[in-house]
Amino acid sequence: MSNIKRWALATFILCFLVIIAGGVVRTTQSGMGCPDWPKCFGKWIPPTNASELPADFEKYLRKQDIDHTFNALHTWIEYINRLLGVLLGFFGLVQFAMLFFKRKEFNKPYKLAIAFLVTVILTGLFGAVVVKLNLAHASISVHLLFAIILVQVQLALLLSLNKKLFSIRVDNKVRQLLFIFLILLFCQSVLGTMVRMYVDDVSKTLHYEQRETWLAQSPVAFLIHRSFSWLILVSALFIAWHCRNIQAIKNKIFVLAAIIVLSMITGVVLFYANMPAVAQPIHLLLAALALTQTVAVLLQIKPGSK
Structure with a gap:
């Protein structure tokens, strides 16, 4: 075993x-x-x-x-x-x-x-x-x-x-909050994908040079993606605060909030440090980790909890 x-x-x-x-x-x-x-x-x-x-x-x-x-x-x-x-x-x-x-x-x-x-x-x-x-x-x-x-x-x-799997009993409100948060994360991921498409097109026309100009035009998808990240952060912190006294999952939620903070930091680095190549896969990895950590908590919460 x-x-x-x-x-x-x-x-x-x-x-x-x-x-x-x-x-x-x-x-x-x-x-x-x-x-x-x-x-x-x-x-x-x-x-x-x-x-x-x-x-x-x-x-x-x-x-x-x-x-x-x-x-x-x-x-x-x-x-x-x-x-x-x-x-x-x-x-x-x-x-x-x-x-x-x-x-x-x-x-x-x-x-x-x-x-x-x-x-x-x-x-x-x-x-x-x-x-x-x-x-x-x-x-x-x-x-x-x-x-x-x-x-x-x-x-x-x-x-x-x-x-x-489905082993933790908590207030059903926590499960609802996490479902909403997962939807928000998915929407943010879609926006991130749209930004990546824009960057791919621009970088290709510039022969993958002049990285500082790839987001110089600040496309709408990027502006929404950047602003939406604050909603994601506030939501993560609110859930962490709501779960601060729930011993079974509070550490898992704090880890989730930390991942969101790190993801935002890499996003800031990408924009203000002229799209450094090393930050792109890290940003992608953190997005995948945020989705996975949210799903992990949801999968451990027993359906129909009190």
Whole structure:
């Protein structure tokens, strides 16, 4: 049993590593580092320099709306991102196998393991769509959504294994507040996605240079996203204050509030420090953590609490 729990925890952590890798791919403009899928320049192990490219390498670049040059760094960043996705699939498969032999004893975790494995496969297959569509805005957003769903499914599995799923009784008002907060977080994430789309378009026209100008025009989506962050912060602090005397969840809520504060700080850094590349994946990671922490508390609260 302990081996299953440890494996499930490792799989949960790996989900976030995959999200970080995806963020690094975006911030380094490495999304088309491998212009074909599932291979990379027609190879299972991509080239490390131009001399290793296949004779017909132009056919891979020509079909994409990108600069027809080879960048080994971009290629390997994207390739490592793919390898992490494959590794996550392997972890999901092993997790399924471990729970398969204990499916009668752990029926709910077993079903969640199936759901996780299916979602991993769908996420990987959708990666091919992202490449085929040449990193179209909608495809990138859907791919990220798949990753977020993966985390939540694995979270539910982990809580189920540890007997924490729907185990805490609290005032039903707390559950309602958290549901509203989750909706607000989702809306903020959508706004953030819209800002990312705008930045992608502007940065591309500037050949990914002059980072200080990427948000110089202050698009409406950014202004709303920035203002909405204050509502998110006030809401998080209010929930923390409301739950200050509820021993079972107060620490979890304080952690959530801390994540929101850190997320706002990285947002400020992105705007006032000219969009530093390192801050982008961190901002994405903190957004994913905020959603996950909120869902984690909700999954531990017993439905129909007093």
